[in-house]
Amino acid sequence: MFLIFGSDNLSIRLADWIGARSRVRIIGLAEDLVPMENVEIVALPTEMELHEMPLPDVSPTAILILEEIICDDDPVFELKKIWPNSPILSTFEIEGAEIISVSDLTATAIQDKLRSIDRKQGAGEVVRKLTEIKQAEVLIVCHDNPDPDALASALAMQHLTTSLGHSATIIHGGMIEHQQNRAMVKILDIEIRKVILDWEVEDLLAKSDIVICLDFSHPGANNILPEKCVPHIVIDHHPSDTRPAGDVILVRPEFAATSSLMASVMMNSNVEMNSRVATALAFGIRTDTLGFTRSFNAVDLRALSWLSAWIDNELLRSFESPPRTQNVLSIFTEALSNAKLDNGLMLAPISQLSDRDALSQVADFLLPTENVNIVIAYGVRMGKVILSARSSSSELHLGKILSSKFEKGSAGGHKSVAGGQIPFEELDCETDSQAVDKMTKILSEIFGGEN
Structure with a gap:
């Protein structure tokens, strides 16, 4: 977790940003703090000493002192007595803390610094x-x-x-x-x-x-x-x-x-x-x-x-580079035969999906094809439609698009690589052929094809 002392605009922005990614507690003056999601907020009536504050019971990944609200004579020394291994950063001169100059660094730069600390500290927490x-x-x-x-x-x-x-x-x-x-x-x-x-x-x-x-x-x-x-x-x-x-x-x-x-x-x-x-x-x-x-x-x-x-x-x-099986070659043959290109979208339905991992190989193979921006290979297995999607477009996020469309199924992934397994009941289908046809229609509507 991260611990922030301060309630100015920078403190609030950083707490809000960290809260979307990790646990964070902000301790500041009640008159300046605002509600934030996923942020532990401690509103103080006035500045006070550390022993009077409700401090977290775990060692923080990093401590940020962004305003002078700690009344102890040596705040860093007192903090180190509690958490000797937590890095302490400050935007103003304070003995024992690593200085971050706001005049030189924007909030984005501080975020980069925190990412670096978080990676090291996060691995250490494991x-x-x-x-x-x-x-x-x-x-x-x-x-x-x-x-x-x-x-x-x-x-x-x-x-x-x-x-x-x-x-x-x-x-x-x-x-x-x-x-x-x-x-x-x-x-x-x-x-x-x-x-x-x-x-x-x-x-x-x-x-x-x-x-x-x-x-x-x-x-x-x-x-x-x-x-x-x-x-x-x-x-x-x-x-x-x-x-x-x-x-x-x-x-x-x-x-x-x-x-x-x-x-x-x-x-x-x-x-x-x-x-x-x-x-x-x-x-x-x-x-x-x-x-x-x-x-x-x-x-x-x-x-x-x-x-x-x-x-x-x-x-x-x-x-x-191990040898491919005959099953994989059969899936490639059907995928190449069934593949249809429409407005940059290539759909490759497969009726007999004997090896689900072949889908990703098909999608990777077809993506470099001329005039293709998106490839989705899909087929039926055990009452689900299995998807493997690839994209070369910088304007799309495949994972977010698929996860928002198939909320009941398991679909999602990265910007250019995604996948999913959608149960027949979500597609309101009973047979394999119905499921493939329904998926073809849905994917065409989502990504701009006309099938």
Whole structure:
């Protein structure tokens, strides 16, 4: 969490901005403070000493002193007695605090500074949480049908937790079907368990001291956890409209991959990295950024640079390009035959979806086609229409569009990469053909086609 002392315009703006992303408490004068969503507001009648104020019971990620409302002779000294490890920043000269000059920095620049601190402190919070309990039973949960980013992150978390003396189990729902994913699990010898039944999940949760969500942030949405489950740690890079529940929340959309976030966590631990984990994380970053060409940011570059000392390129190549199955080739054949282009929108319906992970391969393959701005490959499986969407348009946010349209289903994602699984009942359909036709109509209406 963040702690702000002040009630001027800058204090309120920063509290409001932080509140949309993390926990924050602002302590200021009652006459100046205004209501804000997702912000803990402490309104003081006048300036006072720290021991008179209602302070948080957790160590802040950072402390900002933006107005002189603390009456102690040495506020920084008093704050350090309470929270010795929390960075203290101030916009005015105060002994012991890091100065942020408002004349040189705008609120945006301060936000960038806080992001940097938050990344380091957030990773540190994960490690601190994992060291609170000795020899714990840790449950690492991936989203359904885990991709290389989720698999790599789970492997890294298992390495971290076992190195700290815990016992760790990795679980997932759905299937591991993509040839790269299967090869990755086999070659890296990732111990991962598929869970199907509700009682299995309940039994695992009851036995676990620490539950960790990786590459997703909300239990019950495209994962096997019950909706009411509150995990201990959440690590994800996908944006979320609502703040996830949990003890430690490390959700950072500025990262292009959860593997980059896990690398950041490993950087801030004293656990030794190895080539198996580093190679997996590098592959997770590569696949989620489509070979470093999609949403690849400075934080991802830093993570990859740090991992480079341990990456085994020969090992990486062994699961980077495994042979495609005949099922995948059949899906490609049908997708290419059915694909229709209309006003920049290419829809590729597939009637026989024997391998759901082939959808993403089809979408990635078709996007570079001439005059194509959006590609959506979709097909029916087990009473749901599975979607995989790609876009090269800077004006659209695929994830937000799909999540707003299919509120009951599980749909969403990033600006240029998204997906979903929409149940037949939301489409008001009973048969596979009806569902495909209905989805074709909906997608054409959403994205501007005329079918």
